[in-house]
Structures are given as C-alpha cells and as structure tokens.
Amino acid sequence: MKSGFFIKVDNGKAVARNHIPDLTFDDFRSEAVYLVKNGGKPVQFFAYPEGEKLQLLTVIRADRQLLVGRCDAPAVYPSLTRQCEPFHLFEREIAEQYGIRPEGHPWLKMVRYHPNRRGAPDVFGNDYSQDIPGNYKYYRVSGEEIHEVAVGPVHAGVIEPGHFRFNCIGERVLNLEIQLGYQHRGVETLLPGVPPKRWPVIAEGIAGDTAVGNSLCMAQAIEALTGLEPDGGARIIRTIALELERIANHVGDLGALSGDVAFLPPANYCGRMRGDFLNMTLWMCGNRFGKGLVRPGGVRFELTDEDRGVLDERIAELKPQVDHVINLLLSTPSVRSRFENCGRVSTSDAEKLGLVGPAGRACGLSYDVRRYFPTEQYAHFGIHENVEPTGDVWARAKIRADEVMESINIIQSLLNMSVNTDPVEFTEPPPLAPDSFVVTLNEAWRGELSHCVLTDAGGGIQRYKVKDPSFHNWSGLSMSLRDTGISDFPLNNKSYNLSYCGFDL
Amino acid sequence: MLNTLKNRFEQGNRTSAYPKVEIELPARYRGRPIVHEDASPELAAQCAAACPQDAIDAEGRRIDMGRCVFCGACERLSEGRFSTFTQDFKVAVAEKEHLLTRGSIPDLAAHSKKHFKKLFGRSLQLRQVSAGGCNACEADLNVLSTPFFDLARFGINFVASPRHADAIVVTGPVTTNMKTALFQTYEAVPAPKAVIAVGSCPLAGGPFRGSSDVAESLDSLLPVDLFIPGCPPHPMTNLHAFLSFFK
Numbered sequence: 001m002k003s004g005f006f007i008k009v010d011n012g013k014a015v016a017r018n019h020i021p022d023l024t025f026d027d028f029r030s031e032a033v034y035l036v037k038n039g040g041k042p043v044q045f046f047a048y049p050e051g052e053k054l055q056l057l058t059v060i061r062a063d064r065q066l067l068v069g070r071c072d073a074p075a076v077y078p079s080l081t082r083q084c085e086p087f088h089l090f091e092r093e094i095a096e097q098y099g100i101r102p103e104g105h106p107w108l109k110m111v112r113y114h115p116n117r118r119g120a121p122d123v124f125g126n127d128y129s130q131d132i133p134g135n136y137k138y139y140r141v142s143g144e145e146i147h148e149v150a151v152g153p154v155h156a157g158v159i160e161p162g163h164f165r166f167n168c169i170g171e172r173v174l175n176l177e178i179q180l181g182y183q184h185r186g187v188e189t190l191l192p193g194v195p196p197k198r199w200p201v202i203a204e205g206i207a208g209d210t211a212v213g214n215s216l217c218m219a220q221a222i223e224a225l226t227g228l229e230p231d232g233g234a235r236i237i238r239t240i241a242l243e244l245e246r247i248a249n250h251v252g253d254l255g256a257l258s259g260d261v262a263f264l265p266p267a268n269y270c271g272r273m274r275g276d277f278l279n280m281t282l283w284m285c286g287n288r289f290g291k292g293l294v295r296p297g298g299v300r301f302e303l304t305d306e307d308r309g310v311l312d313e314r315i316a317e318l319k320p321q322v323d324h325v326i327n328l329l330l331s332t333p334s335v336r337s338r339f340e341n342c343g344r345v346s347t348s349d350a351e352k353l354g355l356v357g358p359a360g361r362a363c364g365l366s367y368d369v370r371r372y373f374p375t376e377q378y379a380h381f382g383i384h385e386n387v388e389p390t391g392d393v394w395a396r397a398k399i400r401a402d403e404v405m406e407s408i409n410i411i412q413s414l415l416n417m418s419v420n421t422d423p424v425e426f427t428e429p430p431p432l433a434p435d436s437f438v439v440t441l442n443e444a445w446r447g448e449l450s451h452c453v454l455t456d457a458g459g460g461i462q463r464y465k466v467k468d469p470s471f472h473n474w475s476g477l478s479m480s481l482r483d484t485g486i487s488d489f490p491l492n493n494k495s496y497n498l499s500y501c502g503f504d505l
Numbered sequence: 506m507l508n509t510l511k512n513r514f515e516q517g518n519r520t521s522a523y524p525k526v527e528i529e530l531p532a533r534y535r536g537r538p539i540v541h542e543d544a545s546p547e548l549a550a551q552c553a554a555a556c557p558q559d560a561i562d563a564e565g566r567r568i569d570m571g572r573c574v575f576c577g578a579c580e581r582l583s584e585g586r587f588s589t590f591t592q593d594f595k596v597a598v599a600e601k602e603h604l605l606t607r608g609s610i611p612d613l614a615a616h617s618k619k620h621f622k623k624l625f626g627r628s629l630q631l632r633q634v635s636a637g638g639c640n641a642c643e644a645d646l647n648v649l650s651t652p653f654f655d656l657a658r659f660g661i662n663f664v665a666s667p668r669h670a671d672a673i674v675v676t677g678p679v680t681t682n683m684k685t686a687l688f689q690t691y692e693a694v695p696a697p698k699a700v701i702a703v704g705s706c707p708l709a710g711g712p713f714r715g716s717s718d719v720a721e722s723l724d725s726l727l728p729v730d731l732f733i734p735g736c737p738p739h740p741m742t743n744l745h746a747f748l749s750f751f752k
C-alpha cells in the first residue's frame with residue numbers, strides 16, 4: 001500500500017521526531033482513515049503536549065509496514081470513528097487524557113475515569129471528587145421484561161476489578177457494557193518523571209501476567225534510543241521467556257475453560273501444569289512471572305548448559321502431558337457442545353472492533369506480530385498462520401491450544417543452541433537520544449502489545465504510551481455476549497481472559 | 506472415559522507434603538535478604554543509589570522488604586558483599602517495622618494474635634480484593650487452590666462473599682478508583698476480622714509508589730494484621746504466612 005503523507009518506520013528503530021511529517025489535521029485525518037479503510041489498523045493513536053500546543057500522533061500498520069504521521073490537535077475535531085470504527089476507543093482515550101472532543105463520536109464515554117492532564121474542562125462532565133468509575137448512566141434497554149445485572153468491581157473470585165452491566169431479557173443478554181478503570185495506577189504519567197532505574201520495574205508491573213512482554217517492549221524501545229545492543233544469547237533467552245509466558249497463560253486458561261463447563265480433570269491438570277511452566281521461568285530468573293529478567297541491553301541472567309539441561313528435561317516431560325490433557329479437553333463431546341457456537345463474533349465485526357491476538361485469529365484475522373514485525377529470534381522461525389473462522393469459544397480455545405504446542409516446539413529448538421550472554425543491569429543507563437520517536441510491538445500472549453516513546457530536546461521522556469492488546473479486545477467480549485445466555489458469561493470471559501490492569505494502566 | 510482415566514494415571518498425585526516436608530526453591534529465587542555489616546559505607550551507599558525501589562537504608566544497613574521487589578540488583582552490584590538473597594521464602598511479618606531487616610525476621614507464629622488462632626485456626630475463609638495490582642499477586646494467590654498447594658486441606662478457602670469471610674486479602678497499591686469498593690468490602694466482613702496485605706504494592710506502593718493515583722500504603726487506610734512482601738510473594742510465602750499466623 002502506498003502512503004502519501006505518512007512515513008514508514010521499523011519496529012524498534014528510533015527516528016528523529018522532525019522526520020515524522022507534521023501534517024494539517026485534514027491531511028492527517030484523511031490519510032489515517034484512508035489507510036484503515038483499506039485494511040490497515042491503528043497500532044497507536046494518542047495525544048501529547050508540545051510546548052503550549054497538543055499534537056496527535058498515530059502509528060498504523062498496513063500490510064507489513066508501520067506508517068506514522070502527526071498533526072496539531074484541534075480542541076474539537078470531527079471524529080475519525082464516524083468513518084472508520086477501529087479508532088473508537090483511541091478517540092475516547094485521547095478525550096479523557098487531554099480533554100479534546102471528537103465531534104460526532106458514536107459513544108463518547110470515559111475510559112478509565114480520571115481528570116485530564118491539562119486541567120481542561122472535562123469532556124464527559126464528570127465530577128472526580130466521587131471516586132467511583134461506574135458513576136455514570138449506563139446504556140439501558142427499557143421494556144417490561146427487561147432486567148439488569150450489575151457485577152463488580154469486586155468479583156466472586158480472585159480476579160481483578162471491573163464492572164459489568166448486563167441488560168437481559170430472561171436469560172438472553174441484549175447488551176453487556178464493561179466499565180474499567182478501577183486499576184488505574186497512572187503508569188503513563190509516572191514513567192516520565194521517575195529516575196531511569198525504576199523504568200523496567202514499572203514496566204513489569206503494567207500487567208504481571210505479561211511482565212516479559214511489557215519489559216521486552218520497553219527494553220527494545222530504550223535500546224533503540226540509547227544504542228544499547230543485546231547480544232545473541234540475550235535474544236534467545238528473551239524469546240524463550242516470552243514463549244513460556246504464552247504457554248503458562250494459555251494452559252491456565254484452557255484449564256479454567258474446562259472448569260467453567262464443569263469438566264474438572266483438565267481444570268486441575270492444567271492448573272498444575274501452568275505452575276510447572278511458571279517454575280521454569282522461576283528457574284531462569286528467580287521470579288515465576290519473569291520479573292527481573294529482561295533489561296534494556298540484554299537480560300540479567302545467563303542460561304548455562306546446566307540450565308538448558310534442566311529446562312529441556314522438564315519440557316520433554318511436560319510436552320506429552322500437555323498434549324494429552326488438551327486432547328482430552330477438546331475431544332470430549334460435552335465440552336465441544338458447550339464451546340461451539342458460544343459467544344460468536346463475526347469476522348467483519350472483529351475487523352471493525354480491531355481485535356488482535358488469539359481473539360482476532362479465532363475470528364479469521366491471521367495477524368500475528370511474530371510473523372509481521374518479528375523481533376528477537378522470531379525472524380528465524382516460520383510461525384504458522386493459525387486461524388479459525390468461527391469466532392466462538394471453541395475457536396478461541398483451539399487457537400490457544402495450537403499455540404501452546406507450537407510454543408513448546410519453539411522453546412525446544414531454542415534450547416538446542418548453546419547460549420552465551422553477558423548479564424546486564426540497568427542502574428546507570430546511557431542518555432536517551434533527544435527529539436526522537438520509537439514504537440515497539442511484540443506478540444504477547446493476548447496479542448499485539450505496543451509501547452511508544454517520544455523524547456524531548458534534553459533526552460527526557462516527553463511521552464510514554466502503552467497499549468495492551470486488551471485495549472482492542474474488551475469490545476470483543478461485549479460483542480460475544482450479545483444474544484448469548486448470561487450463564488455463558490464466565491466461559492466467554494475466560495476464553496478471552498483480558499487484562500484489567502494492562503488496560504487501566 | 507478411557508481417555509479420562511489414562512490422563513488421571515499419567516498425572517499422578519501432585520500434592521506437596523508441606524509443611525511436614527520442607528520445600529526447596531531454585532538457586533535464583535530471591536527470598537529473605539541478608540545485609541552484610543562489614544560492607545564498606547561507600548558500597549552500601551552505591552547499592553542504595555542503584556536500588557530501583559529505594560529500599561536500602563545505607564547507614565542503618567537495612568533493607569525495607571516492604572519496598573523491595575526482590576530484584577537482587579544490590580546483591581549483583583556488590584557481588585554479594587553488601588547483601589545476599591537467600592532461598593528462604595518465609596518473609597511475612599506481623600508488625601510493619603519488622604519489614605526493615607538486616608537479615609533476621611521475627612518468628613511469625615510467635616507474633617500472631619492469640620484470638621486469631623483460636624477463632625480461625627480450624628477454619629479460615631478469605632475474601633480477596635484486588636485494589637489496583639498487576640495481577641501477579643492475584644495469580645499466585647489463585648494457585649494455592651491448585652493440586653500442588655491444595656489450600657483447602659488446611660481448612661482455608663477463598664470465598665465469594667465478604668459476608669462469609671473472616672479476613673480480606675488485599676493486593677495492589679489501592680488506586681483512587683478502588684478505594685470505595687475496598688472500604689465497602691472491609692465493612693461487609695463481620696467482626697472479628699483480619700486484614701492481610703499481599704505484595705509490595707499494598708505494603709508501600711510497589712513499583713507505583715509516588716503516583717498520585719495510588720495510596721501511600723494499605724495500612725494508612727485500614728488496620729493491617731499481616732504483611733507479606735514480594736513482587737509477587739511466592740505462593741509458598743503466602744502459604745507459610747497463612748499457616749503460621751492463623752493455624
């Protein structure tokens with residue numbers, strides 16, 4: 001696809017900020033809409049202060065290219081979502097963070113419930129002295145037999161907080177509205193103001209179940225801005241860690257799905273095997289979630305031949321067990337009948353909502369960052385194009401089951417190579433390149449995870465932007481529940497298992 | 506059916522014999538820190554400056570386990586001359602000042618409240634409240650219900666309603682947006698009740714300390730009975746804490 005106005009950038013390569021074309025708003029808007037209407041997808045779209053002004057910047061992926069453009073932000077502008085749905089949540093986020101209004105947005109409501117960063121009049125008319133993010137008028141279906149179910153923020157299990165509002169007729173859900181923001185810790189505003197030694201620790205806390213993914217996105221961004229270069233061994237270790245994270249989460253969720261249809265053997269086996277994969281990460285770095293492993297410039301721990309032997313032995317023992325339990329789960333007729341046709345999302349809805357990762361692949365959207373914009377060791381693997389067309393719980397379970405087995409194979413082949421790396425620390429980092437821009441993308445286990453950094457003239461962080469794949473996918477869960485029985489909510493929820501904290505930041 | 510049985514045999518019995526049999530964690534696991542008193546003041550200052558969590562009191566030669574995320578940067582930087590992290594996962598404490606350590610941690614069982622043991626020793630029902638964490642603490646509390654740890658064999662369960670609970674287990678740095686929900690949950694638990702803070706976030710803000718969107722610490726809002734450090738605490742740390750403090 002040819003781009004008239006935007007420039008092409010590479011994943012994890014810094015460019016000078018003045019290299020990014022500063023367009024008029026109209027050119028910016030028409031180019032962004034043109035690209036997305038022709039199959040592109042917004043990876044990032046956010047605002048940042050530039051002196052007295054505000055600027056908008058977007059990164060759009062189109063085929064295998066990343067295209068970037070920016071413009072001055074008007075205080076009120078005609079909504080892009082009107083013409084092109086995938087911008088819907090980005091525009092709401094911009095309105096919440098900087099108080100600029102997308103005129104004509106089909107559903108302009110707050111995202112995380114916090115006052116904007118400029119002290120501008122609130123776009124949503126919220127009074128933030130009341131600290132309940134659900135403190136607003138939910139979408140309401142009216143009628144004699146309509147009833148509402150409100151769940152959360154504190155749920156019945158050991159889970160993160162969020163509010164779910166169901167409008168039902170009998171058992172049938174007409175609409176599910178999801179309100180998040182309860183976990184909002186101010187990650188993006190915290191990062192630019194703290195000393196660099198804290199950056200990786202904060203990144204690892206964006207979403208603990210994606211600690212490797214987030215620390216990798218940050219490390220690649222900082223490496224691009226400092227010229228730090230991880231050695232080959234570090235790249236292997238990072239790839240192993242990211243795949244272990246994927247396996248542990250998928251295996252855990254397959255077990256939880258089994259539990260939700262009351263088939264208890266795989267639920268228990270998967271719970272135990274998930275722990276065994278977390279313990280492999282624990283062996284590598286001393287933390288079950290991979291916290292403290294990845295740092296800009298490399299990794300903090302070697303992978304000795306002895307370590308490789310231990311991991312290889314463990315994975316060889318686990319591989320048939322995982323295979324057999326997945327087979328048991330997916331070949332049991334009562335499980336299959338509950339998974340199939342449950343919580344369907346059509347390919348065209350998934351396109352419009354911009355679903356990514358396994359949730360998107362289960363709807364026929366084959367995008368996988370490992371194939372399109374490979375980092376670390378991924379260019380050396382022929383990652384399979386793994387899609388299912390049906391968009392139901394079955395498809396999401398199947399995709400994740402297939403990914404588990406592929407990830408096990410990836411790790412096994414990486415463990416065959418002898419690994420040499422010089423462990424690094426990030427206590428006194430070199431300065432960041434001034435006036436620069438970098439975007440990084442990785443296929444975390446939930447899908448496309450992306451960090452974006454803009455530095456100022458002094459080499460300080462001017463804007464740090466994080467986008468969790470859940471940012472795209474929560475609307476997919478709402479869509480799945482449409483016309484689905486309310487008792488199937490847990491099953492659908494588990495099939496996505498989206499991040500509250502990664503979304504809330 | 507045959508497939509179900511075959512899997513059952515392949516899986517075997519996985520439940521740990523803890524606490525009858527001790528559990529050893531791998532060499533890179535970082536548990537209770539030990540600060541070496543003979544390290545030079547320069548080295549101590551250097552470690553304190555490098556600590557991402559500012560958890561080191563260089564003059565007092567102490568590490569604040571409430572702030573520490575157990576990354577081990579000080580041990581690495583000083584090549585073990587200022588601090589070393591042991592494989593001892595028993596790091597929970599009953600008094601906040603016990604989090605400041607030179608290497609020894611008071612016996613938790615001895616600092617437990619007598620009436621808690623009497624009331625909850627045979628049956629302890631916990632209500633978890635995630636108040637803005639990263640989901641790692643929640644995940645490692647959840648695994649206590651998997652076959653290896655099998656929390657229920659000790660008479661301890663996570664329950665769905667605060668009305669059924671004896672204690673709340675709080676994770677996360679208590680975000681502004683979760684404050685009301687946390688208070689309401691606490692109020693809904695019938696007295697006598699206990700409050701357990703799990704992870705570096707509720708102890709001192711964790712990675713997010715200083716953010717205007719989170720509280721300073723859980724104990725600035727509610728009376729905390731049990732402090733469990735770690736980012737996240739290892740499931741064994743949680744299990745040891747629950748058993749020592751309540752059983």
